[in-house]
Amino acid sequence: SGSGAVAAVDLGATSGRVIIGHVGPDTLEATTVGRFANDPVATPDGLHWNLLGLYGAALTGLREAFRVAPAIASIGVDSWAVDYGLLRDGRLVGTPFHYRDARTERGVTAVHECLPHAELYTRNGLQFLPFNTLYQLGAESADLLAFADTALLVPDLIGFWLTGQARAELTNASTTGLVRGGDATWDDELIASLGLPRGIFPALIAPGEGLGALLPEVAASLGAGASAGVTAVGSHDTASAVVAVPMHAESAAYISCGTWGLVGVEVERPVLTGEALAANFTNEGGVDGRTRLLRNVMGLWVLSETVRGWERQGHPIDLPTLLDSASEVDAASVPVFDVDDPRFMPPGDMPARIDAWCAEHGVAAPRTRPEYARSIVESLAQAFADTARQAGGIGGVDVKTIHIVGGGSLNRLLCQRTADRAGLPVLAGPVEATALGNLLVQARAAGFVGGSLESLRDLVARTHRPTRYTPRAD
Numbered sequence: 274s275g276s277g278a279v280a281a282v283d284l285g286a287t288s289g290r291v292i293i294g295h296v297g298p299d300t301l302e303a304t305t306v307g308r309f310a311n312d313p314v315a316t317p318d319g320l321h322w323n324l325l326g327l328y329g330a331a332l333t334g335l336r337e338a339f340r341v342a343p344a345i346a347s348i349g350v351d352s353w354a355v356d357y358g359l360l361r362d363g364r365l366v367g368t369p370f371h372y373r374d375a376r377t378e379r380g381v382t383a384v385h386e387c388l389p390h391a392e393l394y395t396r397n398g399l400q401f402l403p404f405n406t407l408y409q410l411g412a413e414s415a416d417l418l419a420f421a422d423t424a425l426l427v428p429d430l431i432g433f434w435l436t437g438q439a440r441a442e443l444t445n446a447s448t449t450g451l452v453r454g455g456d457a458t459w460d461d462e463l464i465a466s467l468g469l470p471r472g473i474f475p476a477l478i479a480p481g482e483g484l485g486a487l488l489p490e491v492a493a494s495l496g497a498g499a500s501a502g503v504t505a506v507g508s509h510d511t512a513s514a515v516v517a518v519p520m521h522a523e524s525a526a527y528i529s530c531g532t533w534g535l536v537g538v539e540v541e542r543p544v545l546t547g548e549a550l551a552a553n554f555t556n557e558g559g560v561d562g563r564t565r566l567l568r569n570v571m572g573l574w575v576l577s578e579t580v581r582g583w584e585r586q587g588h589p590i591d592l593p594t595l596l597d598s599a600s601e602v603d604a605a606s607v608p609v610f611d612v613d614d615p616r617f618m619p620p621g622d623m624p625a626r627i628d629a630w631c632a633e634h635g636v637a638a639p640r641t642r643p644e645y646a647r648s649i650v651e652s653l654a655q656a657f658a659d660t661a662r663q664a665g666g667i668g669g670v671d672v673k674t675i676h677i678v679g680g681g682s683l684n685r686l687l688c689q690r691t692a693d694r695a696g697l698p699v700l701a702g703p704v705e706a707t708a709l710g711n712l713l714v715q716a717r718a719a720g721f722v723g724g725s726l727e728s729l730r731d732l733v734a735r736t737h738r739p740t741r742y743t744p745r746a747d
């Protein structure tokens with residue numbers, strides 16, 4: 274059977290990639306043509322993303338994509354959630370902040386003085402995370418907000434640079450905290466009561482809708498055909514990843530594991546119960562109007578930031594070797610700490626924070642580098658197992674299988690220990706779920722494949738067989 278070509282730009286917190294997809298009823302082939310680092314930059318006013326650098330690298334990748342596959346019909350862009358750029362007359366005003374920047378604390382205080390979290394939850398259904406866009410806007414200078422005419426989340430900003438069209442894609446807009454859960458509209462009342470200018474939020478657009486044709490000068494610089502355009506996808510990376518989880522949503526939990534571990538289930542509509550609020554679960558917008566009922570678990574960030582710290586101290590680390598020696602450590606000999614403790618959120622010395630956590634909780638801290646690595650993996654696995662079970666309970670899903678997708682699906686120790694601690698089989702992969710979900714939604718819009726999310730997931734399952742980890746008793 275035939276297939277068509279589409280391209281995905283997928284920006285993660287540590288790296289970005291450009292991927293060509295050949296997609297058809299029995300085909301789902303993804304080829305990476307560009308891969309580049311995403312290194313945040315600290316300036317005296319805070320921690321920022323180098324968005325111009327990322328856009329430049331994405332263009333280089335797209336140029337290569339059109340060279341390799343001139344028939345590419347469309348481009349889709351996804352990235353991490355919540356962060357935005359402010360514009361006036363189409364020009365970026367100020368350098369976008371990184372969600373790990375400490376300024377959000379001020380915004381939390383300001384917003385909660387106006388509306389406490391429990392009240393916000395009944396409107397937006399979002400887990401409390403100090404960096405949700407509404408808190409970032411709450412910390413923004415009033416002058417700058419008054420000066421700007423548009424706010425665009427990161428993928429929407431890239432889409433704007435490519436097409437000249439300023440829109441807000443729905444799945445990512447749901448992470449701002451300013452969209453009515455399940456309702457797919459900006460919450461005008463909330464925006465007004467927070468004193469935010471309604472006019473900066475552009476019209477919403479749903480995954481699968483066309484954003485627009487490439488600007489002529491962009492198309493020319495990419496060597497793209499005049500008809501190539503940008504299609505809205507699940508531009509929140511986690512929304513795209515969930516599209517490509519090869520699961521049966523009525524009996525599975527998923528973990529999209531990269532910098533973060535997003536642990537949850539898919540449901541038909543937001544769950545705004547007291548139980549969901551108390552467990553700090555989020556209801557984020559999914560592709561095709563589904564709801565992603567999940568919780569942010571700290572994720573591989575804790576491990577990668579630990580490794581970065583050791584490397585800064587002059588100890589080069591080979592991650593596979595570290596994980597091999599971590600596998601040799603006796604699991605019972607290392608502490609299981611609370612990975613979601615807020616102290617682990619900002620960049621910094623993770624081993625020292627683990628030591629402090631252990632001292633406060635009267636348990637022995639790890640000593641060697643393999644012991645630290647093992648302790649982190651065990652702690653993540655425990656949080657994953659607990660949160661998957663909780664997600665099933667809150668969402669009314671009888672969880673029989675846990676799927677792990679993203680970079681974490683390659684971490685065999687983490688997959689096995691999650692299975693062990695959950696007492697459930699773990700199905701690992703695909704590693705590039707986010708890019709695959711991005712490609713699939715575009716391919717469906719272009720008519721290269723048809724059907725429901727279920728049939729897209731079936732295509733993933735047929736073309737990317739997951740690796741099975743069977744739970745073992747300790």
Ligand code: LRH
Pocket residue numbers: 285286352353354355372509510511531532533535569
């Ligand atoms: C994962 C992710 C997550 C958000 C965080 C900001 O990349 O998009 O879903 O909570 O980044």
